Amino acid sequence: MTTTSSLFDLFGDLVIYRNLDALDDRLPRFAEAYADMGLPSPIPPRKLDAAYAQALAWLLERSRELAGRPPLTELVYIGDTMLNDGGAFTNLRAHTGWPGWCFIGAEKDEELAVAERNGLYQANRWAALAEFLGWVQSQGAALGAGTAVIIDIDKTLLAARGRNDGTLDRARVVAVEATVAGALGAQFDRDGFRRVYAVLNTTRYHGLTGDNQDIVAYICLMLSAELDTLEHLQAEVASGRLVDFRDFMAQMDAQPGRLAAKGLLALHQEIYGLVREGDQTPFKAFRRREYVETVSRMGHLPEHAPLAQRLVDEVCMTQEVLDVALWLKARGCLLLASSDKPDEATMPTPDLVARGYQPLHRTATHIVGQSIADLLPAQEF
Ligand SMILES: [Mg+2]
Known part of the structure; x- marks a missing residue:
């Protein structure tokens, strides 16, 4: 047992x-x-x-x-x-x-x-x-x-x-996706989001994201909302013109009309404000979702569940x-x-x-x- x-x-x-x-x-x-x-x-x-x-x-x-x-x-x-x-x-x-x-x-x-x-x-x-x-x-x-x-x-x-560590990673990825989907509603494009996330969630972009999942989630949200393209962002990083996520956020901040048109102005302002206060986990909606996705994977499988399934599905x-x-x-x-x-x-x-x-x-x-x-x-x- x-x-x-x-x-x-x-x-x-x-x-x-x-x-x-x-x-x-x-x-x-x-x-x-x-x-x-x-x-x-x-x-x-x-x-x-x-x-x-x-x-x-x-x-x-x-x-x-x-x-x-x-x-x-x-x-x-x-x-x-x-x-x-x-x-x-x-x-x-x-x-x-x-x-x-x-x-x-x-x-x-x-x-x-x-x-x-x-x-x-x-x-x-x-x-x-x-x-x-x-x-x-x-x-x-x-x-x-x-x-x-x-x-x-x-x-x-x-x-x-x-x-068993894949379970924690999956809970986080699901949380990022659900948060971006929730913020974008009908505009959300799952394949596009996954393509962007797979690129940005790598060590190659740690310089830009500070290896911070809140920032990865924020940038994925902005690219998913088509406020920038992945190709443009990659070119900016490769050329050294974009080295810090705060600069990316400032670029977004300079476009309040476009943010408002996507329904993202208030969310952007909340996150950007917290970043400027030094908060290292500024994307609160994402972190709250991560909590739900994590605890819902704890202790939830029945006693008789096969070990292989438990190792994949349960934290x-x-x-x-x-x-x-x-x-x-x-x-x-x-x-x-x-x-x-x-x-x-x-x-x-x-x-x-x-x-x-x-x-x-x-x-x-x-x-x-x-x-x-x-x-x-x-x-x-
Ligand atoms: Mg550890």
């Missing part, structure tokens, strides 16, 4: 999304706490910024105080991307001065390979978390009440990279990461979950609450993967 669990079961409300506002309302909002954290601005830093680690360390320390726990002395981090998770881990270890160890996992259909460098342990099996724990202990880690454990959510604890919890998290929790470690998703992609609006929707972290889903509980070191109490 497949069982279910939610992030709340593991972390309570100690879940931190992109804007660095903990869901636990005993912790202050980032906008109220940034000065206390020693940061210069209420605009939340990105995961790779040193300031992000500074904020995370502050939130860990405040969480520890609230729980009346002993001082934190070491760090364990579990994630799926060397750049983002490895970078955030390295920054956090440098900022705190604690010894620390980081697991970067994925499931790949190739021979088992494990690499270790500077406290970063990379493996192509999620089950290698068992060896990781043994390795961390052999390095002298106490793994107890003084250990802060940060677990990445997207494609780590949920939708394991290499196994599942990763058994191996869950086993390790439960093991660390049983030893008294302080567990915190971290995600790059913005609030709008994780919390229901009041009308969705009325229809029974729960925050993403309280939405239960099925657990899939290989149980490694029996491979973990025996607990000594």
